[in-house]
Amino acid sequence: MVETIVNILFSGIFHASVLFLVAAGLQLVFGVQKIFNLACGSFYALGAYLGIVFVKYFLSVGGPPVLAILPLLAAGFVLAIIGPIIERGLLRFVYDRDVHFQLLLTFALLLMIEDIIKLIWGTYPLSTQGVYLAFGILDIFGASIPVYNLIVIVASIVIAGIMAHILSNTRFGRIIRATSDNNEMAQALGININNIYVKVFTLGTVLGTIGGALVIPSTAAMSEMAVDLIVLAFAVVVIGGLGSMKGAFVGALLVGILKSVSFAVYPELEMLLIYIIVIVVLVFKPQGLFGTAT
Amino acid sequence: MLSVDSIDVFIKSSRILRNVSLKAGKGEVVCLIGRNGAGKTTTLRTIMGYLRPEKGSVSFQGEDITRKSTHEISRLGIGYAPEDSGIFPDLTTHENIEISTWTKTTEKSEEERIKLAYKVFPVLEGYKKRKGTQLSGGERKMLSIARALALDPELLILDEPFEGLAPTIVTEVARSIQDIIKMGPSIIISESNIYHVPDFTDTLYVIERGEIIFSGRPEEVAQEKGILKIIAGTA
Ligand SMILES: Nc1ncnc2c1ncn2[C@@H]1O[C@H](COP(=O)(O)OP(=O)(O)O)[C@@H](O)[C@H]1O
Ligand SMILES: [Mg+2]
Numbered sequence: 001m002v003e004t005i006v007n008i009l010f011s012g013i014f015h016a017s018v019l020f021l022v023a024a025g026l027q028l029v030f031g032v033q034k035i036f037n038l039a040c041g042s043f044y045a046l047g048a049y050l051g052i053v054f055v056k057y058f059l060s061v062g063g064p065p066v067l068a069i070l071p072l073l074a075a076g077f078v079l080a081i082i083g084p085i086i087e088r089g090l091l092r093f094v095y096d097r098d099v100h101f102q103l104l105l106t107f108a109l110l111l112m113i114e115d116i117i118k119l120i121w122g123t124y125p126l127s128t129q130g131v132y133l134a135f136g137i138l139d140i141f142g143a144s145i146p147v148y149n150l151i152v153i154v155a156s157i158v159i160a161g162i163m164a165h166i167l168s169n170t171r172f173g174r175i176i177r178a179t180s181d182n183n184e185m186a187q188a189l190g191i192n193i194n195n196i197y198v199k200v201f202t203l204g205t206v207l208g209t210i211g212g213a214l215v216i217p218s219t220a221a222m223s224e225m226a227v228d229l230i231v232l233a234f235a236v237v238v239i240g241g242l243g244s245m246k247g248a249f250v251g252a253l254l255v256g257i258l259k260s261v262s263f264a265v266y267p268e269l270e271m272l273l274i275y276i277i278v279i280v281v282l283v284f285k286p287q288g289l290f291g292t293a294t
Numbered sequence: 295m296l297s298v299d300s301i302d303v304f305i306k307s308s309r310i311l312r313n314v315s316l317k318a319g320k321g322e323v324v325c326l327i328g329r330n331g332a333g334k335t336t337t338l339r340t341i342m343g344y345l346r347p348e349k350g351s352v353s354f355q356g357e358d359i360t361r362k363s364t365h366e367i368s369r370l371g372i373g374y375a376p377e378d379s380g381i382f383p384d385l386t387t388h389e390n391i392e393i394s395t396w397t398k399t400t401e402k403s404e405e406e407r408i409k410l411a412y413k414v415f416p417v418l419e420g421y422k423k424r425k426g427t428q429l430s431g432g433e434r435k436m437l438s439i440a441r442a443l444a445l446d447p448e449l450l451i452l453d454e455p456f457e458g459l460a461p462t463i464v465t466e467v468a469r470s471i472q473d474i475i476k477m478g479p480s481i482i483i484s485e486s487n488i489y490h491v492p493d494f495t496d497t498l499y500v501i502e503r504g505e506i507i508f509s510g511r512p513e514e515v516a517q518e519k520g521i522l523k524i525i526a527g528t529a
Contacts (some may be wrong), residue, residue: 093397100441154430159410171396174385174392174393175393177382177384177385178382178384178385178390178393180384181383181384181426182380182382184344184364184376184380185376185380185382186382186393187363187364187368188342188364188365188366188367188368188374188376188380188442189368189393189397189441189445190368190369190394190396190397190398190445191363191365191397193365193395249495272494
């Protein structure tokens with residue numbers, strides 16, 4: 001019994017960690033740019049695929065599997081390059097457009113990137129062989145927890161801590177919060193918001209690509225993973241509250257654990273419980289647990 | 295110093311300003327007076343680069359700023375306190391003021407500029423760590439001016455700084471503005487109540503339905519019964 005609970009709990013927290021990274025990126029971009037970027041699902045998928053490429057190369061040149069976390073992080077960071085390309089090349093032209101147009105645009109981007117992924121990597125699932133279990137398995141109250149999951153959980157907590165520190169204690173973080181509160185006023189105080197938009201969007205992109213890169217040793221990369229993830233990220237954001245970092249954290253934890261509980265109890269209904277909660281939140285607390293947006 | 299030359303401004307294809315011109319010389323205090331909806335905020339927002347005139351131009355210290363972006367205009371030395379104060383609710387009083395000192399370096403150090411802002415509005419010093427959301431309307435107005443002052447600007451634009459304030463607070467804010475005048479920047483104040491036009495005003499512009507209908511010394515407008523009626527809304 002205890003063993004099952006521990007198993008469910010750890011698997012839930014593992015999923016929550018990855019989900020948090022992507023949702024944090026989504027929230028950050030929404031907070032500052034007021035764009036709900038559906039394409040963050042694609043950033044996650046790209047992170048996963050490039051992660052596999054980097055890990056395969058790393059292993060092929062004799063890199064030890066226990067250091068595979070390095071090429072994974074590298075893949076996440078290399079993909080930062082798409083941040084400025086998409087923000088400067090596309091989004092900056094649509095900040096004044098209405099929300100529906102922006103949503104459609106980021107959804108189109110999601111579909112396009114999905115096609116590009118199919119074009120490059122094909123439609124068969126890919127995976128990193130021999131990395132996941134290379135870190136060993138830990139026995140916690142009789143449950144077998146892959147050490148890799150713990151590493152990802154710790155990495156995610158560290159990233160959350162760094163983000164919290166940046167946002168509350170640094171000049172850049174205060175400027176981000178000011179711009180997100182009132183971007184017209186920020187400009188009147190001499191802040192070049194174009195500059196802030198590129199940086200924030202790139203940061204949001206990297207959170208997504210790192211999320212995808214970190215998750216991939218535990219599963220297989222598939223072209224639909226972008227859409228699957230955006231559904232979960234949407235649930236996280238609705239439950240936690242749009243634009244709130246705390247909301248991303250708590251929302252991800254809830255969705256991650258719920259997902260693994262329902263998967264253990266009745267796998268066919270894995271998503272149903274989450275949808276029910278999303279609907280309950282939308283009806284009774286539409287601003288989410290920590291949201292301020294109405 | 296600042297010169298607005300015959301601007302026409304449209305919002306959503308309706309003309310809001312027609313042929314508006316106004317000047318503020320170095321160290322001069324200009325008051326732009328007009329009823330609600332006359333076009334004061336639109337004029338000030340056009341100077342700040344939020345709106346682009348269809349016709350005419352705006353120049354500051356000899357430089358054409360008509361097409362410049364707001365952050366560039368701010369960095370040239372124009373501080374702006376909007377009508378709604380524009381306080382960042384999620385930031386503390388101190389953080390609100392600090393931001394101004396990061397974007398533009400001037401002869402004064404960051405510390406000096408922050409100190410000066412508190413000196414002009416001593417009340418704020420007691421609320422340093424309070425978030426914007428926890429400040430009263432009057433405190434927000436003060437913080438908004440203090441923050442614009444921390445830019446160390448050559449020109450301060452204050453959009454209805456006395457609006458909605460209790461009479462004692464009006465006196466207090468007016469006294470602070472007088473302290474600022476002694477530091478030398480030019481000031482443009484907009485106002486809808488003739489009784490709030492500060493004694494220290496050098497030049498008064500009256501705006502009505504998007505047009506400047508009078509400009510001159512405050513004593514001169516006191517002679518113009520017709521203009522006074524328009525401002526009061528009894529014409
Ligand atoms: N965003 C807007 N959309 C439509 N009309 C506007 C907008 N902003 C201002 N106006 C109109 O422009 C006119 C001038 O407004 P404003 O400059 O705010 O006046 P004031 O500051 O003198 O009260 C008003 O008639 C107002 O209705
Ligand atoms: Mg106004």
